[in-house]
Amino acid sequence: MRDHLLEKARVLVKEGVCDHCLGRQFAGRESGDFEEIGRKIRSWAGGDDGNLCILCGGIFDRLDELSRKGIDALKEYEFETFMVGSRMDRILEAVEECLHEFLEIGTGVLFKVHFNREIEKRISAFYGKRVSRNPDITLIYNLSDFTVDLQIKPLYIYGRYRKLVRGIPQTRWHCRECRGRGCEKCNFTGKMYEVSVEELISEPFLELTGGKGAKLHGAGREDIDARMLGDGRPFVLEIENPRRRRVDLDLAEDIIRERSGGKVEVLGLRYAQGNEVRKLKSSRYRKKYRVLVEFEKEVNMESLKNALEGLKERTIEQKTPTRVLHRRADRMRKRKVYQIDVLSMTGLKAELVIEADSGLYIKELISGDEGRTKPSLTELMGVACRVEELDVVEVEGGL
Ligand SMILES: [Zn+2]
Ligand SMILES: [Zn+2]
Incomplete structure (x- = not known):
């Protein structure tokens, strides 16, 4: 030195x-x-x-x-x-x-x-x-x-979920009255709905991993009253503070199916990375729906088919639907309808299949939402139409 x-x-x-x-x-x-x-x-x-x-x-x-x-x-x-x-x-x-x-x-x-x-x-x-x-x-x-x-580091699990019944929200929904603290109106659960897809999927995972909490990130979401069928909707489950990072994913699938009593199923589970949440959220998938429409008065098959031709391959302009205006900003949204066909028609009802960009408000595409969605089936038919049942039957893509 x-x-x-x-x-x-x-x-x-x-x-x-x-x-x-x-x-x-x-x-x-x-x-x-x-x-x-x-x-x-x-x-x-x-x-x-x-x-x-x-x-x-x-x-x-x-x-x-x-x-x-x-x-x-x-x-x-x-x-x-x-x-x-x-x-x-x-x-x-x-x-x-x-x-x-x-x-x-x-x-x-x-x-x-x-x-x-x-x-x-x-x-x-x-x-x-x-x-x-x-x-x-x-x-x-x-x-x-x-x-x-x-x-x-949170543990991330990717998969697809199927929601086989109506009336369940995708994620926990705080009671509007008490904002989750629990009150008389929500029966002290703090929630608007008793259970959600998020809870049905995360609870078994919290037990298997010893985690403290979990969040479901979905590739879009279906309405509470719509089912999610077909191969399901892609999601990433984020588990906070897991004690165990290796769990039996097949076992998790079984537990989720059994405990939910057939309400929710998951498929294709695998471990994921945190950055996949952003990918999932930012990608746009086409979606396919099955829709049961009710007409205010009788219509014939030909006029229905003509109206559907007018929606095919069209870009639809939608102002934020009246039904969600209380929680979302009033904006203009543009989404495309690719396919729209009639499967069957009986009396005042018709069953349609629609393929469209994710984010298209289907209920408003049918009802027109008092002119806030253009064009709409109601507008093209000159007869008030409304959705009675809605199912998502396919979400394209995934990670
Ligand atoms: Zn020293
Ligand atoms: Zn409450």
Whole structure:
């Protein structure tokens, strides 16, 4: 080691620094990990190591004990990858910055980074797990009170759901009266509807994973009174704070079907990534519907078919439907109808099949919503029409 560096090392040793902190100042100039470098330099510089380290205040003497805290905190969690971060007193960083300026040394390795690496090394050795920058679990060490917080990456499951009955919303719907706190109007459930697709799917998963909560992200949503049939609708379930990350997905499918009593089924479950939620939300899928329409007065097949021709391959302009205006902004929406055909007609009713862009309001396409949707079946027929039953029979695409 060069004389001028050794001189600086002597100053440090005299002030009192531990081997870790000493080594960190000269990293890259000698080989070995920081502690080894520190030990080597101390032997050249002379002097004892009796003093409390001015740089870390003795934290590096407690690495094993502090790693143990992290190891204990992780005990109940299943994970493949992890990472350590830390919060520390600005004062410790400031001391080191001053020192670098004063001695004109320093290798750019921050105290914090050094500490995190040392803890990571020990936890990795204990559990045999990898360190990653996009980890399942992040441990945050608070170096002022030596507590450890965990940040657990949510677990994401992709699949498709079928809703086989009417009257269930896709997601939990807070009671309008109490906003979820529970009141007389909602029978103290805090909810507008007793159960939702979200709850029927997430509850079994919360039990299997030990998670704290779950959110269903759907590729669009059907009306509460519409069924979701065919191959189902793509979704990603996001499970917060899972204790277990590997669950039997086939078993989950079975439990969901059984517990929901045939209301909801899921298929094609697989593990997913967080960024798939955004993908799912931003993509537009074509959808196919089966619609039972009721006419105000009798119509004949020919005039119905003519009216449907007028909707085929047409772009429909829709102002926000009156029925959702209380919770959505009044906007103009443009969506295309690709196919629209009649399957059968009896008396005042006809069964139609419609293929359209996702987001097209089908009920309003039929009723016209008092002129807010144009064109509409009502407008083209000159007879008031309304949807009696609606089923989504196909959602194209998926991830
Ligand atoms: Zn130290
Ligand atoms: Zn309520």
